[in-house]
Structures are given as C-alpha cells and as structure tokens.
Amino acid sequence: MRNILPQLFIYFTVIVLNILAHQAVAATTAANNSTKVTVPQYCTNIKAIIDQTIQPLIIPNNQYANVTNGKFVGAMVGVYHNQTYCYFSYGQINIAPDAPSPDFDTQFEIGSNTKTFTALLLQLAAYEGKLGAGTNAGSPLDNPINNFLPPGYTLPQSTTPITFRMVANFTAGFPDSPLTIYYANYPQTLSNYTSTDFASFIASMQLPTTLPTTIANYSNVSYMLLGQILQFQFNYIDYISMVSEKILTPLQLNDTGITPISANLRMYI
Secondary structure (H helix, E strand, O other): OOEOHHHHHHHHHHOEEOOOHHHHHHHHHHHHOOOOOOOOHHHHHHHHHHHHHHHHHEOOOOOHHHOOOOOEOEEEEEEEEOOEEEEEEEEOOOOOOOOOOOOOOOEEEOHHHHHHHHHHHHHHHHHOOOOOOOOOOOOHHHOEHHHHOOOOOOOOOOOOOOEHHHHHOOOOOOOOOOOOOHHHHHHHHOOOOEHHHHHHHHHHOOOOOOOOOOOOOOOHHHHHHHHHHHHHHHOOOOHHHHHHHHHHOOOOOOOEEOOOOOHHHEEOO
C-alpha cells in the first residue's frame, strides 16, 4: 500500500498560501512603475490600530531563543475596505539575522485552514451527485458515509449512522489524531504512515454511544477521512491534484500549492 504522507501531510499543515497574491500583483506593478506610491488615507488611519494588535505578537529579531507560545517571527496583514487595499508588514520571514520582511511574494503555511478546502470539495461533491441523492428532501450531506468509503476502509459499529455532516462539523465522535505523538514531530512521524495504517486506525476507533455528539470535538481524523473519501469519489490519485483541478485552477490561485515557489519566499512559522 502506498505511503499516505503526501495526502495526510496536507490535511494537517502543508498547503501554502500567498494570501494576498491575487490583489498584490496589481499593487506591486503600480509600485514598480512609479517613483512615488500614494498611500490611501484609509490605510494611514488604520495603521496605528493594526500596529497595536500585531506588533506585540512579533518576536524581536534578537530574542528568538526566548520564543514563547503565541509569538510569531513575522506577519503580513491585508485589509480591504471600499475598494481600497492596505498592506502592512511586520518582522521577518525566518529567524536568520539578515532575513527580509514578508511582502507580497511571501507564502504562508495555512495549517488547519486547509480544512476549508476539503469542506469546499465536500460541497462540490454533493452538488455533483458524488454523495448520492438527499433523502426525505434532505441534503446529501446527511447520507451515511459508510456507502462511500474507499476500498479497505470500514467504520466501527455505531447505533447511529455517521453522516457527512457529522464528520464535517466534528460531531461524529472522531478523535483528533491517529497518532498520539505526531504533534511533536509530525513530518517524521508520518513519513512511514500508509493508507493501510489509517484504515486500520479508522476501523479500531472507539466512538461515543450517542451520536451526533452535543459538543463539537475538533478532529484532524475527520478531515483526513473526508479527504480519502473525496479522492475516491472524484477518482484522484492524491489530494493536491484534486484541490488543484477543482479549486486552485478555476479560482486562479496560482501562488497556492503544496510546496513553496521558493524557499526564500516562504514564511516559516
């Protein structure tokens, strides 16, 4: 069975996104073609507010040895208001002494925001009939996922059928991670983790007696499984190919992908 790292890794943290790229191109071009760039008054007015919020979160470049939770090496903030775009840069792109500040070309790891891509793919699958027809005037998202699992995957028995909606909104009772130690060193931990390993984990999960749960419990496993189901239903060999064709290309997100365009342009978090 193939190594599942290329798929699972993105479900966790590795899609990189140049958040401002779509609008930054025009702004950068204008700046390069002019000796003087006029800053909109609105941007000037809100700068103090943005500074007050972001600057306390940035680690001074001589204090990286004292990094604490909630602090960041650098950040790029974009604000849109009444057809006006404002951009504010803070800190550096990494901890090297001569590292530049982030700019329009800096790419950021978006971490678990990748789940929004999976959620959008889930809606597309429902729209395209990949999840079956809705029952009793309901949505296909309320169909049990058991009927759509890839080969080799089985769910543990439960008194209530587990639906796509339950998995997507974290009320299916799934745990957060298939590996208790992946948070500490997840790239290495997952380097030998296969789809067979993940399927075995899914089959062995201990689910709550009552489903859906009354409280949403955050779960990476939920979106890992949704990704596997969607790959199977859309007939893609990997997650990033599916995301690229279904989302990135139609929306012209040319600076978004699984790997950075250049290591020099990537914001290390």
